[in-house]
Amino acid sequence: MLKLDGLTKTYAGQRGVNSISFxxxxxxxxxxxxxxxxxxxxxxxxxxxxxxxxxxxxxxxGHDVWSNRQTAQAVMGYLPEHAPLYDDMTPRSYLDFLLSARGVARKQRPDLLTQAAKRTQIEDVLDRRIEGLSKGYRRRVALAGALAHDPPVLILDEPSDGLDPNQKRVTHALIRELSPGRIILISTHQLDEAATLCSRLILIAEGQVRADQSPADFAAQNPEGRIEDVFYRLTAGPSPTASNPDEAQT
Structure with a gap:
């Protein structure tokens, strides 16, 4: 289980995250x-x-992320919003590097690499330099990196960013395929994507959880069943200026 208890972060005297638990x-x-x-x-x-x-x-x-960080991170795949890639590498060498850094034995890497490439449909660019890939391919290479070691927990920040409609469809199908038995947390600006993919929506505003319920229960709060209207009602109002430059783009 993934469990957050009273998670708090302050930037320049302002609470960026204020006692979040779920x-x-x-x-x-x-x-x-x-x-x-x-x-x-x-x-x-x-x-x-x-x-x-x-x-x-x-x-x-069961592992505390800070007191036992290495063990906790070993069971996690994390896709940041702006995932770093090495432009002079190919996707094949990049994925092999990530697996090596995680301590995966050399003989196990080819199968895991092939599996991640197939899941994200990047097989046709595995041996091209990353710097020459489109934004959509680069995003899928980054997603393959998060999946490469086949983790039981996936933390995905805007996984569909930069993808065209066909690529989004493939990524959504992949998430559904991976979901049984896994913990998957997806941050997204696309409410329709969240409602389609997710069994729960956790809505956060001004660093606090405002709602935690199923998409159907969200929609039921609006007479026309529009999640966008419920989102606006729960988050409308002046939002504090984010002093963290990363957060300003969240």
Missing amino acids: EIAPGEVVGFVGPNGAGKTTTLRMIAGTLEPDQGTVQLM
């Missing part, structure tokens, strides 16, 4: 939604162990 069990695909500057990316970075919270804890499959 749990996600295996088999759940949860959408993490909210307006720009709400605290989504900050929260995902703390879950992934790349940003330390001021207060609170993250437990992942």
Whole structure:
């Protein structure tokens, strides 16, 4: 289980994330939604162990992300919003490098690499330099990197960013395929994507959880069943200026 308890992060005296708590069990695909500057990316970075919270804890499959970070990260695949790629590498060498860095034995890497490439449909560009790939392919290479070691937990920040409609369809089908038995948390600005893919929506605004329920229950709060209207009602109003440059684009 993924469990957040009182997760808090302050930037320049302002609470970017304010005592967030929730749990996600295996088999759940949860959408993490909210307006720009709400605290989504900050929260995902703390879950992934790349940003330390001021207060609170993250437990992942029984491991504390900060006191036992290496073990926790070993069971996690993390796709940042702006995932770093090495332009002088090919997708094949990049994925092999990631698997090596995770301590995967050399003889196991080819099968895992092939599996990740097939899942993300990048087989036809495996041996091209990353710098020459389109934005959509680059995003899928980054997603393949998160999936390469076949983790039981996936933390995905805007997984469909830069993808065309056909690529989005493939990515959505992949998430559905991977969901049984896995914990999947997806941050997205696309409410229709979240409603289609996710069994729960956690809505965050001004660093706090405003709602946590199924897409159907969200839609039921509006007479016409429009999630967008419910989103606006729960998040409308002045939003504090994000002092964290990363969060300003969230």
